[in-house]
Amino acid sequence: MQLVVLAISLGLIAFIIWWFFGSHEEKTSDAQISDNQQESTIVVDGGYSPSTLVLKKGVPAKVKFQMNDSTACLSHVVFEKLGIDKDLTKQKMTAIEIPTDQATEFDYACGMNMFHGKIIVKD
Amino acid sequence: MIKISNMQKFWLSLILASPMLLQMVLMPFHWIIPGYTWIAFLTTTLIMLISAAPYWKSAWAAFKHHNANMNTLVAVGTSVAYFYSLFAMLTGRAVYFESAALVTVFVLLGDALEERMHSSASNALSKLLNLQVKEADVLTNDQYSKVPLEKVQVGDIIRVRPGEKIPVDGVVTKGTTHVNESMVTGESLPVSKKTGDEVIGSTINMDGLLIFRATKVGKDTALAQIVELVKKAQTSHAPIQNLTDRLSSIFVPAVLIAAIVTFVIWFVFLGAPAVQAMLFAVSVIVIACPCALGLATPTALMVGTARSAKLGVLIKNGQALEEVNHVKTVVFDKTGTITAGKPVVTDVIGNQQKVLQIAAALEVNSEHPLASAVMAKAKQYQLRYSQATDFQNIEGKGVKAAVDGQNAFVGSAKLMTTYQMADDLKTEMTRLQNDAKTVVLVGLAGQVIGLIAIQDTPKKTAAQAISELKARGLKTVMLTGDNQRVAQAIGSQVGIDQVIAGVLPNEKADHVKALQQDGQVAFVGDGINDAPALTVADVGIAMGSGTDIAIESGEIILMQNDLMGVVRALEISKKTFNRIKLNLFWAFIYNLIGIPISAGVLVGIGLQLSLSWLVWQWLSHRFRWLLRHYY
Numbered sequence: 243m244q245l246v247v248l249a250i251s252l253g254l255i256a257f258i259i260w261w262f263f264g265s266h267e268e269k270t271s272d273a274q275i276s277d278n279q280q281e282s283t284i285v286v287d288g289g290y291s292p293s294t295l296v297l298k299k300g301v302p303a304k305v306k307f308q309m310n311d312s313t314a315c316l317s318h319v320v321f322e323k324l325g326i327d328k329d330l331t332k333q334k335m336t337a338i339e340i341p342t343d344q345a346t347e348f349d350y351a352c353g354m355n356m357f358h359g360k361i362i363v364k365d
Numbered sequence: 366m367i368k369i370s371n372m373q374k375f376w377l378s379l380i381l382a383s384p385m386l387l388q389m390v391l392m393p394f395h396w397i398i399p400g401y402t403w404i405a406f407l408t409t410t411l412i413m414l415i416s417a418a419p420y421w422k423s424a425w426a427a428f429k430h431h432n433a434n435m436n437t438l439v440a441v442g443t444s445v446a447y448f449y450s451l452f453a454m455l456t457g458r459a460v461y462f463e464s465a466a467l468v469t470v471f472v473l474l475g476d477a478l479e480e481r482m483h484s485s486a487s488n489a490l491s492k493l494l495n496l497q498v499k500e501a502d503v504l505t506n507d508q509y510s511k512v513p514l515e516k517v518q519v520g521d522i523i524r525v526r527p528g529e530k531i532p533v534d535g536v537v538t539k540g541t542t543h544v545n546e547s548m549v550t551g552e553s554l555p556v557s558k559k560t561g562d563e564v565i566g567s568t569i570n571m572d573g574l575l576i577f578r579a580t581k582v583g584k585d586t587a588l589a590q591i592v593e594l595v596k597k598a599q600t601s602h603a604p605i606q607n608l609t610d611r612l613s614s615i616f617v618p619a620v621l622i623a624a625i626v627t628f629v630i631w632f633v634f635l636g637a638p639a640v641q642a643m644l645f646a647v648s649v650i651v652i653a654c655p656c657a658l659g660l661a662t663p664t665a666l667m668v669g670t671a672r673s674a675k676l677g678v679l680i681k682n683g684q685a686l687e688e689v690n691h692v693k694t695v696v697f698d699k700t701g702t703i704t705a706g707k708p709v710v711t712d713v714i715g716n717q718q719k720v721l722q723i724a725a726a727l728e729v730n731s732e733h734p735l736a737s738a739v740m741a742k743a744k745q746y747q748l749r750y751s752q753a754t755d756f757q758n759i760e761g762k763g764v765k766a767a768v769d770g771q772n773a774f775v776g777s778a779k780l781m782t783t784y785q786m787a788d789d790l791k792t793e794m795t796r797l798q799n800d801a802k803t804v805v806l807v808g809l810a811g812q813v814i815g816l817i818a819i820q821d822t823p824k825k826t827a828a829q830a831i832s833e834l835k836a837r838g839l840k841t842v843m844l845t846g847d848n849q850r851v852a853q854a855i856g857s858q859v860g861i862d863q864v865i866a867g868v869l870p871n872e873k874a875d876h877v878k879a880l881q882q883d884g885q886v887a888f889v890g891d892g893i894n895d896a897p898a899l900t901v902a903d904v905g906i907a908m909g910s911g912t913d914i915a916i917e918s919g920e921i922i923l924m925q926n927d928l929m930g931v932v933r934a935l936e937i938s939k940k941t942f943n944r945i946k947l948n949l950f951w952a953f954i955y956n957l958i959g960i961p962i963s964a965g966v967l968v969g970i971g972l973q974l975s976l977s978w979l980v981w982q983w984l985s986h987r988f989r990w991l992l993r994h995y996y
Contacts, residue, residue, distance in 0.1 A: 244633045251629045255622050262618040266431050288426025288436070311426070312419040313436050314371065314476035320663075325597030354659035355610055356434040357427070 270294040275301055280342075286319075286330060287311045290350075290359035297363045303340045305361065309333075318353035327353070371477035378416045378470045381408040385463040402454055405462035409447060417443045417469045433617035435655055439472050441621065442650040449643060459640070468651055496548055496567040496588065501532035517582050525575040533566040534581035542573030549587055550677045550909070550924040594679050594922075598670040599663075603683030605945060606662045609952075613659045620653040620960070627964040648963035653956060661948035669941030677909075677924035678934045685920035688904045689938040693884030695834055695931065696877055696898070699845035699852065701891040702908060703859060703928070704821040708735060710742040711802060711822065714793045715815020718748065720807045724817060726750040727764045727775045735805060738819050739775075763805070771810040775817075778806060786813040801854030821855075828859045830928035835862070837935065840883075844868050844876055844898075870894035874901040889931055891915050906931055 271292040273282035280303045285291050287310035297303045307319055309330045320327045321338070330336050340348065340361055348361045369377070384404050391398070398404065417440070424440035427433060446465035453460050503512040504522040517523070517533055525531050531544070543555035546568040555571055558564060564577055566586040583589065624646040631642035666683050673680055680686050700706050713720055725743035728736035729750075743750065753766040753773070763776010774780045778794075786806070794816055797804050802818040831841050842863045845852045852866035865876055873890075874897035880886050881903070888895070888902035892912055899905030899918035907919030910926040923930030 248629060248633050251625050251633075254625055258618050258621055258625075261428075262431055262433055263615070264431075288423045288428070289430035289432045291430070293430070311423045312371075313423045315423065315434055315436050320600050322600045322602055323597075325593065325600050327596070327600050353663070354434075354613075354655075355606070355663070356613055356655070356659055357432060 268293050270296060272296045273298070273303060273305075278302070279304070281306065283308050283335075284359065285310055286316050288316075289357050293359045295359075295361045297340060297342055297361060299342055299345050299363050299365050301342055303342050303363075304337050305340055307336045307338065309336070315354065316352045316357060319350055320353060320355075321348055321350045323348055371473055374416045375470065375473040375477050378412045378466070378473060381412050382463070382466045382470050384408060385466055389463065402460055402462075405460060405466075406451075406454060409450070409462040409466045412466045412469055413443070413447055416473055417447075417465070420469075420472070433621070435617075437617050438620060438650050438653055438655070439468065441624075442647055443469050445643070445647050445650075449640075453640075461644070464647070496530075498530045498532050498567070502526075515583070517579055519579055519582055521579045523577055523579055525570045525577070527570055527572050527574065529570055531564050531566055531568050531570055531575070531577070533579045534586045535564055535566075535577040535579045537562045537564060537575060537577045539576035540574050542575050543571040545569040545571055549591065591674060591679060591924075594681060595670055595674045598680055598682050599667045601666070601682035601684070603662055603666060603687045603942075603945065605687055605942075605949070606683070609658045609661065609949065613655050616653070616655040616658065620650060620655075623960060623964065624649040631965065645963065645965040648965075649960055652959045652963045654952070654959075657952035657955065658949070661952050662945050665941055665944040665948055669937060669944070673934070673937040673941075676933055676937070678930055678937060679909075679922040679924065680934070680938065681920045681922070685904050686938045686941055688885065689887065689921070689935055690942050691885045692839065692887045692904060692935075694840045694842060694880050694886045696842045696844055696880060696886055696888045696902070697861070697928075698873070698888075698890035698892065698895050698898075699843055699847065699855060700821060701910075702889055702895075703827050703843060703861075704823050704855060706821065706891075708738045708803070708819045708821045710738050710817055711820045712797060712818035713742070713815065714790065714797075714818070715807070717815075718746070720815030720817065721746065722748055722750040723768060723773050723809055723814070724775045724805070724807050726753040726768050727756075727766050727773060729753075730756065731758070731764060735803065735819050739805075739817060742817075768809070773810075774808045775805055781806060781808065781813065784808045784811055784813050790816060799850075801851035823855060823859045824926070824928060826927050826929045830932050831859050831861055833929075833932045834935075835860070842880060844873055846870065871897070873898040877901050887931075889928070890919075906934060 269292040273280040273295060275298060278301060280297060280301045282295055283306045284295060285308050295305065307330050317331045318327055318329055326338060328336055328338060342363050345363050345365055349358065350361065351358045384398060385408065388398050388401055420436045421440045421444060424436040427437060443465045446461050450460040450462045450465065497514060499514055500511045501514060501517045502509045502524040503517060509524050514532055522538065523532060523535065537558050537560050539560060541559045544558050544564060545555050546565055549565050549568055567588045627649050628642045628646040631637040631645055632639055669686065670680050697703050721743050724739050725748060728739045751769050753768045755767045757765040759765065759776065759780060763774060763780045765774045765780065767773065790813060794804050797816065797818040802820045805817045805819060806813050807815045807817060834841055841861045842865060843852065843856050843861045844865050846868055847866055849866040852864045856864035868876060873895065877886055877888055877898045878901055885903040887904040887906055888898045889906040890899055891908035891910065893914050896914045896918040899907060899915060904921060905919035906921045906923065907915045908926055909916065909922050909924040916922055921934050
């Protein structure tokens with residue numbers, strides 16, 4: 243019995259290390275462009291999906307955060323470089339305008355910096 | 366499904382949990398509520414469905430993203446306690462429903478309170494913007510009428526009555542008054558305004574009717590810019606966070622592993638009953654608090670930057686705030702930073718009134734900076750002076766003219782030619798020149814009747830600010846393009862440690878680099894030529910009255926044209942940074958001590974924790990921490 247528990251525990255630990263620390267492919271997606279306006283939705287539920295969003299340079303962009311998570315952890319989204327700290331719990335969809343005048347990367351995170359996402363602006 | 370807030374969920378769950386709380390109170394008296402197990406099962410199941418399920422859902426979603434956070438811990442802790450109790454109930458063992466229920470209730474309370482406090486803290490900033498008035502009294506078709514603030518345009522002529530707020534930024538075209546600018550600059554004394562002076566939107570016109578022309582509206586006003594800047598600072602990163610960011614990303618999985626290890630050690634190696642081992646493992650999960658690590662810096666930054674903005678010190682980012690604490694040397698630009706940048710009359714030798722009258726009569730039409738210093742002095746004494754005639758402007762030397770039928774001149778010794786000058790005046794002239802002052806001679810009817818000494822003087826608070834910086838153990842340096850004598854004179858007036866004179870504008874940055882050899886350097890400046898030095902320095906401090914490019918290059922901006930701001934910036938940064946360190950210390954200590962105790966490390970000496978005690982500890986930690994931040 244003891245040995246079985248030990249084996250299961252070791253297996254569990256190995257799984258945790260592999261699952262959380264191993265390298266896993268991240269989902270990336272491109273924004274939809276129509277009428278010289280690009281729009282994309284990021285679903286907030288235990289993280290951001292897609293966690294990496296690619297926008298086209300020079301096309302005005304609106305990124306909508308769809309809040310599917312009701313816990314306090316993800317209630318805010320913070321874009322450090324843009325000085326944006328938005329409360330996502332006020333409504334289901336919160337739109338944030340992202341400047342696309344130059345090719346760059348905007349990292350964003352939840353208020354406690356536990357969850358991360360990225361928006362890439364490219365040509 | 367009806368959407369209910371965390372606060373409502375908390376109250377609902379608390380009511381549902383009340384029979385279990387009652388049972389906890391009755392326990393020491395060995396009273397057991399009839400059918401307790403069934404009551405606990407039903408109420409806890411409801412609490413799990415209403416309140417814990419969102420945490421499970423979020424934790425599961427995070428898990429699929431290979432992410433783990435606070436929710437993961439809450440979800441694992443509550444679900445293990447709940448499902449074990451379910452199993453125990455069916456097999457007739459002791460149940461632990463109350464643990465699952467109470468952890469959920471308290472986590473909810475924490476979340477609800479945190480939401481409320483967070484929104485009130487960020488509201489403080491939007492309140493700044495609410496300082497703006499809604500309407501302005503704009504001149505249209507020769508009549509003043511109320512116009513909504515959004516419609517006000519650059520170039521509009523706006524009237525502000527005494528007691529009213531100035532709607533946007535602009536330049537006074539008519540009227541004199543005092544303006545209370547404390548909300549924008551932090552300066553508590555009212556500032557006097559006359560035609561040509563700049564006014565700032567949202568400041569209060571105190572005692573005179575004011576007409577001004579709008580120069581900046583909407584996003585461009587000083588207030589809007591300040592709010593934008595502070596917002597960016599609040600979301601910025603301090604380098605000290607890099608450590609915690611790295612830690613918090615591995616924290617939760619590490620805690621999960623620690624819990625498994627705890628279980629294994631108790632159950633496999635120490636032979637404890639499975640239930641006991643499980644309780645220790647659950648305790649480890651429940652007590653860990655990764656939020657404290659993640660929030661230690663942002664909350665302190667948020668409070669620190671907002672507070673400093675109120676004092677007229679704008680800190681652009683967390684990095685500057687941290688760097689300022691390591692600064693060893695503060696380098697100042699001279700003109701416009703240490704000195705006012707406007708020459709003033711410091712000495713009048715001879716018959717004061719007579720000398721100034723003649724000088725004023727000759728200089729009244731001149732646009733030379735020295736002339737405006739003389740005119741300011743004459744105005745200060747409210748002197749009357751005669752009209753001069755036959756003006757002769759001698760380039761680079763001075764002015765000749767006739768006053769009341771007599772020949773007169775104001776200027777350098779080169780204009781003296783046939784004029785006589787008494788020996789005592791000559792001695793005075795040498796003395797003043799040795800003090801690095803520019804000396805102007807005043808001659809009338811063949812005689813030099815007096816001297817006027819002019820100098821760009823230090824700002825009132827410069828000496829005090831520098832002595833306070835020195836008291837903090839900082840080295841102070843002045844950089845200037847002036848010659849050594851002038852620079853040294855100003856330097857010793859304000860008590861600066863080292864004067865570097867004769868610096869060409871493009872050499873300032875090189876000197877800052879050289880000084881960086883001995884430690885980190887802060888550079889304080891205001892001009893276009895200071896921009897490279899502001900950028901090169903570890904911390905650039907720009908005077909708010911300075912040029913736009915200087916403000917753009919600096920990391921800290923002083924809204925008041927006052928060097929005490931440098932001292933204030935250092936003070937606030939130090940305080941905020943210490944607060945960050947303190948927060949991090951508590952966050953670490955709490956987890957470092959809490960986790961081993963929960964794991965049962967100290968059971969040998971009789972220190973074993975009940976789950977409810979743990980919950981209590983966790984709560985008091987989380988709340989103490991919230992209170993420290995927001996109040």
